[in-house]
Amino acid sequence: xxxxxxxxxxxxxxxxxxxxxxxxxxxxxxxxxxxxxxxxxxxxxxxxxxxxxxxxxxxxxxxxxxxxxxxxxxxxxxxxxxxxxxxxxxxxxxxxxxxxxxxxxxxxxxxxxxxxxxxxxxxxxxxxxxxxxxxxxxxxxxxxxxxxxxxxxxxxxxxxxxxxxxxxxxxxxxxxxxxxxxxxxxxxxxxxxxxxxxxxxxxxxxxxxxxxxxxxxxxxxxxxxxxxxxxxxxxxxxxxxxxxxxxxxxxxxxxxxxxxxxxxxxxxxxxxxxxxxxxxxxxxxxxxxxxxxxxxxxxxxxxxxxxxxxxxxxxxxxxxxxxxxxxxxxxxxxxxxxxxxxxxxxxxxxxxxxxxxxxxxxxxxxxxxxxxxxxxxxxxxxxxxxxxxxxxxxxxxxxxxxxxxxxxxxxxxxxxxxxxxxxxxxxxxxxxxxxxxxxxxxxxxxxxxxxxxxxxxxxxxxxxxxxxxxxxxx
Ligand SMILES: [Cu+2]
Numbered sequence: 001x002x003x004x005x006x007x008x009x010x011x012x013x014x015x016x017x018x019x020x021x022x023x024x025x026x027x028x029x030x031x032x033x034x035x036x037x038x039x040x041x042x043x044x045x046x047x048x049x050x051x052x053x054x055x056x057x058x059x060x061x062x063x064x065x066x067x068x069x070x071x072x073x074x075x076x077x078x079x080x081x082x083x084x085x086x087x088x089x090x091x092x093x094x095x096x097x098x099x100x101x102x103x104x105x106x107x108x109x110x111x112x113x114x115x116x117x118x119x120x121x122x123x124x125x126x127x128x129x130x131x132x133x134x135x136x137x138x139x140x141x142x143x144x145x146x147x148x149x150x151x152x153x154x155x156x157x158x159x160x161x162x163x164x165x166x167x168x169x170x171x172x173x174x175x176x177x178x179x180x181x182x183x184x185x186x187x188x189x190x191x192x193x194x195x196x197x198x199x200x201x202x203x204x205x206x207x208x209x210x211x212x213x214x215x216x217x218x219x220x221x222x223x224x225x226x227x228x229x230x231x232x233x234x235x236x237x238x239x240x241x242x243x244x245x246x247x248x249x250x251x252x253x254x255x256x257x258x259x260x261x262x263x264x265x266x267x268x269x270x271x272x273x274x275x276x277x278x279x280x281x282x283x284x285x286x287x288x289x290x291x292x293x294x295x296x297x298x299x300x301x302x303x304x305x306x307x308x309x310x311x312x313x314x315x316x317x318x319x320x321x322x323x324x325x326x327x328x329x330x331x332x333x334x335x336x337x338x339x340x341x342x343x344x345x346x347x348x349x350x351x352x353x354x355x356x357x358x359x360x361x362x363x364x365x366x367x368x369x370x371x372x373x374x375x376x377x378x379x380x381x382x383x384x385x386x387x388x389x390x391x392x393x394x395x396x397x398x399x400x401x402x403x404x405x406x407x408x409x410x411x412x413x414x415x416x417x418x419x420x421x422x423x424x425x426x427x428x429x430x431x432x433x434x435x436x437x438x439x440x441x442x443x444x445x446x447x448x449x450x451x452x453x454x455x456x457x458x459x460x461x462x463x464x465x466x467x468x469x470x471x472x473x474x
Pocket of ligand 1: 225255256257296297298304309
């Protein structure tokens, strides 16, 4: 059945992106697993001047051959790890380093003493490292890369074990949620209304990639990474079959990319790395109707999404959607706070049991509770709702209403169906979306939530205010 097949395809794609990063221009390293982040790598590739290495699997006890004094250390980077990530040298001292980037994005080899060697994808660079008797750790300092596994250590044979085991990471410290800053700027309310469908059949959309500070909840500022300067990025609404050309200019100091789920393209075709200062035009045909996520796919995609790099594409079905009174576009996402004014905390976002500080609609906690969305009794309301995660599902519900029309991932509940079926909540895993419709039953207040109620108190709440907000007198 095609809808199920499509969902399976999306899930597979999402897994691929999370593992490999869709910005990879070269062949992804499909063999990468979390074990690559451990102290022992199974790969001996690229280690010159030696035939065997302790700590590599499975070395027999007593196999202690190590890199000869002064020999070149060859270390490869891939997305996301180092080969090898555990190196032993026979003696402390100065060693030339050959750094080969086999990955699809820029990486660096940053040692604990500050020595830093950078290589673009496919590039080989070199440097020198002075290995102290206690050994030295290294990592890639591109945000998120060390946490994703790009860490390693050089030990000195017979030396102290200070550098052995998982490499120390200056960026992997435990962080806590900052306290609210009373001087933080007030948040800017995101327009909740869906934009009209764009006229014409070919659309050129400028979407610069910019970083800026954003108040994401009263008192809390995140240094967000954005498409178009806002979180979420701009909502794009087109007809089925239209051609969309999105022009991206990367104004930041970090590589990014973009992945439109509304498109069908090889990840190494359109989802390419956009380096700092570079431009890219992502072109696609809107082949299928629906509500689609777009996001940065640069590894680790989780971190780029957690920092705000996502948005919604609406592709109208053949013949267009029937007119209603009010249309809203709502995206549920999470914030994992780092320090005030800093990017999101990747360690928190990537936890096996993530505990978001805020779960929000359209980027800001509680904004539509503080600023209710005005509707009128008897009106038809359509809501395009998308869960972008990066981690948490939505059970989208509006207290006091019943959805009579739901199109979720291509599967439809239609108003006026012969059985009289309705819907109370729409379950959306990350990267799933729906179009829901309802009739506002009477004047009063209607609370929009995720029915996973532990998150309602964390910001996933808004209000539709019908009429003057007071219930009718009975
Ligand atoms: Cu990005």
